[in-house]
Amino acid sequence: MAECSVSFTVNGRIQSVTVPPMKRLLDVLREDLNLTGTKEGCGEGECGACAVLLNDELVNSCLVPVRDASGARICTIEGVPAAGQLHRLQQAFIEAGAAQCGICTPGMIMAGLQLLSRCPHPTLEEIREGLSGNLCRCTGYMRIFEAIQNVAQSSE
């Protein structure tokens, strides 16, 4: 099939791409828009490395056909810092040592942002559930949970 034109807002900027309609949002972000902060892990919606916010909802971008995102508001890890400053959740990850190899980190941050927007003061159980779709093979998760708890506590 012919390619189709898809427009959406990515990190506050309107973007248009001409691509096959079933191209994964993940690949459009990385290949067409050069936003390589969003990672590919499993490619089947299990690991959360490709998580982005689509109209403020956490999604695995490997499972979203790009045409289905037309008109949407997308936020990737590149859109998380504001005015050149790291987001306080990113800062908390650094301070807690919540990143090691870093592949899962963008997805963890996106999942953490979704959690904190729905539930600003999550319990440990709620943090575990909020991040249950994001796999990390380095940290053992505890420092990631700690980073999120620290952000929740600092906003009390």
Place this chain on the structure above:
Amino acid sequence: MRSFVPDYELVVAARLNDALDMLAEGWRPIAGGTDLMVLFNAGKLPYRKLVSIRRVKELSSIEESETEISIGAAVTYTHIRQHPVLRQEFPLLCSAASWTGSIANQNRGTLGGNIINASPAADSSPVLLVYDAELELISLRGTRRIPYCDFHLGYKKMQIRDDELLRSIHLPRKTENRRSYIRKVGPRQAQAISKVCFAATARLRGSAIDEVRIAAGSVAPVPLRCHATESVLRGQSISPDLIETAANAIAAEVQPITDIRSTRDYRRAVTANLLKQFLQTLA
């Protein structure tokens, strides 16, 4: 091997009739994509022409009437989990929704998609069976309603024609005074596909079981309503003997297989144990 992306067509339907027109012309529906995109990424999606039904308004709302709650087929698990009436009257559905996939998958995955994907391991299926759900199918030829318990004919075989779309899932509002129970057994609560998923409801009259519904997933080629076990229990009072008899009945009624996730014997034993646990909550 990955699919060759330019081979595939995708159109986003804005209205229900547009989607039905396309289905009549041989297009196939896609909703949240949490199953179909996995197949697509693995090069195993058998359809080339897809129509997205995610934006069809009629499919994305939860309607309440005096007698039933109607869930549009494209309603997401997140929407189900947050819906106050479902939480109040159909808590088993909200529980099943909460452990279907991760938050990201619940934001995209739909109840209708879960039904049409027809995995015998789907966590919502036993719940829909014990709540006596009915499915409404729609095509250009009209609509029809069928009980969910008659929908699955065999492994991934369903009572739905190619030009039909699952429009909504109807749940009768008659859950008052019913005790309910649900438990999933799997390697972890989130993401993991169940080894066994078990749901049941019962209503007692005095100490006797007046009404009972039992269903399990991952124990047969289709989500299984356990009628034989129910008939052992109906009208009886809970006793250690009855619990033992019912456990034997359900172990005989389920037909699990051994696969990568579990074994036949383990699934059979777990199903019997979950039934016992449910019956003990009634005592």
